[in-house]
Amino acid sequence: MDIINYLPLGALRNRQAERYQQALRQVVEKGQFVLGSAVTAFEQEFSRFINTKHTVGVGNGLDALRLVLEAWKWEGFLQPGDEVIVPANTYIATWLAVEQAGLKIIPVEPELDTFNISISPLTSLDLTKVKVVLPVHLYGRMAPMKFIQQWAIQNGIRILEDAAQAHGARVDGIKAGAWGDAGAFSFYPGKNLGAIGDAGAVTTAHADTAKRVRILGNYGSEKKYHNIYPGFNSRLDELQAAFLSIELSQLEEDNHLREKIAELYLTQINHPEIKLPSSSKTGENVWHIFPVLCKRRNQLQEWLTQGGIQTLIHYPIPPYQQLAFRPAFSGKDWPLTTRIHSEILSLPIHPLLTPEEIEIVISRINAFPY
Numbered sequence: 001m002d003i004i005n006y007l008p009l010g011a012l013r014n015r016q017a018e019r020y021q022q023a024l025r026q027v028v029e030k031g032q033f034v035l036g037s038a039v040t041a042f043e044q045e046f047s048r049f050i051n052t053k054h055t056v057g058v059g060n061g062l063d064a065l066r067l068v069l070e071a072w073k074w075e076g077f078l079q080p081g082d083e084v085i086v087p088a089n090t091y092i093a094t095w096l097a098v099e100q101a102g103l104k105i106i107p108v109e110p111e112l113d114t115f116n117i118s119i120s121p122l123t124s125l126d127l128t129k130v131k132v133v134l135p136v137h138l139y140g141r142m143a144p145m146k147f148i149q150q151w152a153i154q155n156g157i158r159i160l161e162d163a164a165q166a167h168g169a170r171v172d173g174i175k176a177g178a179w180g181d182a183g184a185f186s187f188y189p190g191k192n193l194g195a196i197g198d199a200g201a202v203t204t205a206h207a208d209t210a211k212r213v214r215i216l217g218n219y220g221s222e223k224k225y226h227n228i229y230p231g232f233n234s235r236l237d238e239l240q241a242a243f244l245s246i247e248l249s250q251l252e253e254d255n256h257l258r259e260k261i262a263e264l265y266l267t268q269i270n271h272p273e274i275k276l277p278s279s280s281k282t283g284e285n286v287w288h289i290f291p292v293l294c295k296r297r298n299q300l301q302e303w304l305t306q307g308g309i310q311t312l313i314h315y316p317i318p319p320y321q322q323l324a325f326r327p328a329f330s331g332k333d334w335p336l337t338t339r340i341h342s343e344i345l346s347l348p349i350h351p352l353l354t355p356e357e358i359e360i361v362i363s364r365i366n367a368f369p370y
């Protein structure tokens, strides 16, 4: 039996094998491996793609989030202990960035059919100490940015978008990473735009934020050996930047292929025990993940495994139940989020799936015994 891979990263990167070889040769010949022309070129291409003023390459997505918060601290906008609203259900990196910056995490429940932060709890929160909202465009779908933007402006709150799963997602023609005061991207290999190692970027329209992030990520130095902040070492390296430029050139086509698969899943998966995600306007959701909910999730996963279909769980344990966040959050519960974590399953949705494989996934799911 042929196995349907969840995400065949080697095969995906191999589509551009020759360009990778060429990029490697160029970077090695040039002999500048950190903060050189390939990084500058990628930053400009990514700014153009997102339609924002500044992109700053950094080491990874967690650092992208963290460095923005640190920049806002040095700017004087944030003080230790200020509050940051985050989704209760997200990858743990979102929470870690806030924790590591010495800020207070205020979790908010999601909507069940979009998995994104819910609007109504925002309007009933005590905002006295809230300085930042950190929406995550989870699974590739835009958080409700029109509302969040208006609400944030009214309340003097800054927006930091976690766009690590949403390269190219947009609403009203504005892309993830261009709505907020800043956006944080990850180019971890498994993301829609992925490097062949760790990489990340900050996007922003604010020159001041861009400059501070760049300085903080480079040991706090603007000028070599002159350090104005006790900074970090978190830089995008030349080789990853050169590879990312190659991957960026096919991102939109890949996102389009993912969307076509999602349309087939949405129209053809039909099972009384399986709840599908809601659809969205063409081109808005980049379907980083195709999540379904099933009360008998573990049996469904086993059924698919036996049918040769690999699936993953994003994520099995919510951040507040992780040991890393105990005891601060022990005894607290966000019931919708807890439910999502126990019922969610991610189906394969990568751009190399063949029509036959998609058909196998659909018919296997529809045949799940009940």
Ligand SMILES: *Cc1c(COP(=O)(O)O)cnc(C)c1O
Pocket (backbone or CB within 6 Å): 060, 061, 062, 063, 090, 091, 093, 094, 136, 162, 164, 165, 185, 186, 187, 188, 198, 199, 200
């Ligand atoms: C992947 C991811 C991150 C972290 O990115 P890294 O590059 O792995 O540090 C942050 N937030 C979300 C939602 C992610 O999916």
